[in-house]
Amino acid sequence: MAVPTITERPVRRPALSPSRAGDFKQCPLLYRFRAVDRLPEKPTRAQVRGTVVHAVLEDLFGLPAAERLPETARALVGPAWERVRAERPEFAELFTEGDPEQDEWLASAEGLLDGYFGLEDPRRFDADARELLVEWELPSGVLLRGYVDRVDVAPTGEIRVVDYKTGAAPREVGEAKALFQMKFYALVLWRLRGVVPRQLRLMYLADRQALAYQPDEAELTRFERTLEAIWDAILRAAKSGDFRPNPSRLCDYCDHKALCPAFDGTPPPYPGWPEPDAGVETALDRAD
Numbered sequence: 091m092a093v094p095t096i097t098e099r100p101v102r103r104p105a106l107s108p109s110r111a112g113d114f115k116q117c118p119l120l121y122r123f124r125a126v127d128r129l130p131e132k133p134t135r136a137q138v139r140g141t142v143v144h145a146v147l148e149d150l151f152g153l154p155a156a157e158r159l160p161e162t163a164r165a166l167v168g169p170a171w172e173r174v175r176a177e178r179p180e181f182a183e184l185f186t187e188g189d190p191e192q193d194e195w196l197a198s199a200e201g202l203l204d205g206y207f208g209l210e211d212p213r214r215f216d217a218d219a220r221e222l223l224v225e226w227e228l229p230s231g232v233l234l235r236g237y238v239d240r241v242d243v244a245p246t247g248e249i250r251v252v253d254y255k256t257g258a259a260p261r262e263v264g265e266a267k268a269l270f271q272m273k274f275y276a277l278v279l280w281r282l283r284g285v286v287p288r289q290l291r292l293m294y295l296a297d298r299q300a301l302a303y304q305p306d307e308a309e310l311t312r313f314e315r316t317l318e319a320i321w322d323a324i325l326r327a328a329k330s331g332d333f334r335p336n337p338s339r340l341c342d343y344c345d346h347k348a349l350c351p352a353f354d355g356t357p358p359p360y361p362g363w364p365e366p367d368a369g370v371e372t373a374l375d376r377a378d
Contacts, residue, residue: 104364105225105235108271111320116340119357121324122333123346126364127357131345135195138174138181140256143202143295144221144239145170147254151217151240158212163203167196202256205295218243224278228314232321238275248288251275259294259301268292269303274317277310286310331360 114121123129146166150158175181185192219241226234240252253272260268272290280286292301327333335352349355 105233106317106321106324107234107236108274109236111274111317112267112270114320114324116338117336117344118323118327118333119335119350120344120346122327122360123349123357126328126333127361128364129346129349129358133181133184135184136256138184139195139199139202141174142167142170142199143206143256144254145174146199146203147206147239148220150212151220155213155216160204160207163207164200167199167203171196171199202295205298206254206293208298209293209295209300215242217241218249224275224282226278226281228318230318230321232318234274234278234317236271236274236278238279241279244288247285249279249283249285250289250291251279251287252291252293255292255294256296257294258296259299265301268301272303273305273310273313276305277313277317280307280310328363331362 110121110125113124124131146163149166149170150163153162185195217240219238222238222241224234224236224238228234238251239254242250242252244250251272253268253275255268259265269290269292272292276287276290286305286307288304290303290305292303294300335350337350337352341347341350341353344350347353347355349357351357
């Protein structure tokens with residue numbers, strides 16, 4: 091079979107993900123830097139630890155129920171880190187060879203997994219799906235795309251959407267951001283499966299807290315209109331290149347602050363609207 095040339099490879103349409111929608115709501119210029127310019131961002135140890143923990147929990151539900159034990163999960167941390175590091179070579183730069191801090195970091199990942207077992211017993215059920223890619227095109231043409239950490243389906247057909255958070259439970263603003271993400275997944279799953287999820291469950295492993303929310307059809311219909319409005323605003327900005335900054339306290343944590351006009355920086359020339367994969371989520375987006 092002939093190897094396809096670059097021009098023969100399928101091009102994926104620009105899509106809206108929970109993370110990129112959140113970026114645009116927070117700061118349109120941040121959206122541009124991430125989704126249009128695709129400027130690199132240096133991953134933090136906390137972000138990569140989240141990626142490792144998510145990988146372990148995905149692996150855990152691939153095992154027979156009786157083997158889903160805390161000691162098993164802890165034993166999976168090292169192999170998951172090696173796999174993640176092989177897939178993303180830039181992660182290897184987090185630690186130098188023989189760095190004792192790496193052992194402490196891996197131990198902290200094990201502690202988060204202990205937090206998970208403080209919230210539920212994975213031996214009592216099987217996951218219907220893990221790290222599930224979901225896509226749905228709205229009637230207006232907006233393509234929604236995201237990855238769901240876990241989907242559970244009861245024998246009676248009810249659906250539960252689960253998202254793991256490796257940070258502590260947030261305050262009101264952070265909680266609203268997390269629920270935005272979960273409603274996004276609930277909407278797409280409803281459209282794909284024809285069933286409104288019975289429960290959206292956020293599991294905060296650091297402090298062993300869980301937040302449960304029950305959406306309804308009317309709420310998800312309104313949320314669909316919200317996403318369409320966000321996408322319309324993105325397309326208007328894309329046409330003109332006018333992605334304006336929205337300064338806030340979060341700017342202190344932005345990798346691109348030096349390029350922001352709000353802080354006397356100069357963004358790179360606008361490259362135009364990207365074609366493949368604008369708005370797609372990454373593992374780091376999901377591993378907070």
